[in-house]
Amino acid sequence: MAEAGREFSGSLDLAGLARLAPLLASRQGALTVSLLLDRDEAGTRYLAGRVAGQLQLECQRCLGAMEFALDSDFRLGLVRSEEEAARLPPGYEPLLVGTDPMSLADIVEDEVLLALPIVALHREPHPCAAQQHQEPPPEGEQRENPFAVLAQLKRDK
Ligand SMILES: [Zn+2]
Numbered sequence: 001m002a003e004a005g006r007e008f009s010g011s012l013d014l015a016g017l018a019r020l021a022p023l024l025a026s027r028q029g030a031l032t033v034s035l036l037l038d039r040d041e042a043g044t045r046y047l048a049g050r051v052a053g054q055l056q057l058e059c060q061r062c063l064g065a066m067e068f069a070l071d072s073d074f075r076l077g078l079v080r081s082e083e084e085a086a087r088l089p090p091g092y093e094p095l096l097v098g099t100d101p102m103s104l105a106d107i108v109e110d111e112v113l114l115a116l117p118i119v120a121l122h123r124e125p126h127p128c129a130a131q132q133h134q135e136p137p138p139e140g141e142q143r144e145n146p147f148a149v150l151a152q153l154k155r156d157k
Helices: 082-086 104-115 129-133 146-156
Strands: 006-013 030-039 045-058 065-079 093-096
Touching: 006 104, 030 104, 045 104, 065 082, 065 104, 082 093
Parallel strands: 065 093
Antiparallel strands: 006 030, 030 045, 045 065
């Protein structure tokens, strides 16, 4: 398709993204996606795109919902081997293309996962429930965060 130059745009339901969904406090809503498959002047086949949307991540400190405005651009050079990947011009991330058909939704989901914070935590000015109730530990004594136990229980469910 990159030979012909194709553009796609649409939306992806959050509930349908199996790898992203467990990270979300709410699976309602959708991401806006636009994609372009084309070749540049040097003949490099690429997939460029943008994915945006409002996500409700789970704060890893208080486990409450945390708004995250996703807006990510990407530019992937389509390659068939590691050698081709090494020859990609600057500005491209390699996307290894095999003989099997690839799902554009999977590729977009990969990009979304890369764009998320490594650890989602409430930050100023957004209040974190865990921070509000947390007292500073007494000096010289290491106290365990009471919410750590709660976090463990929730994860085990
Ligand atoms: Zn929090």
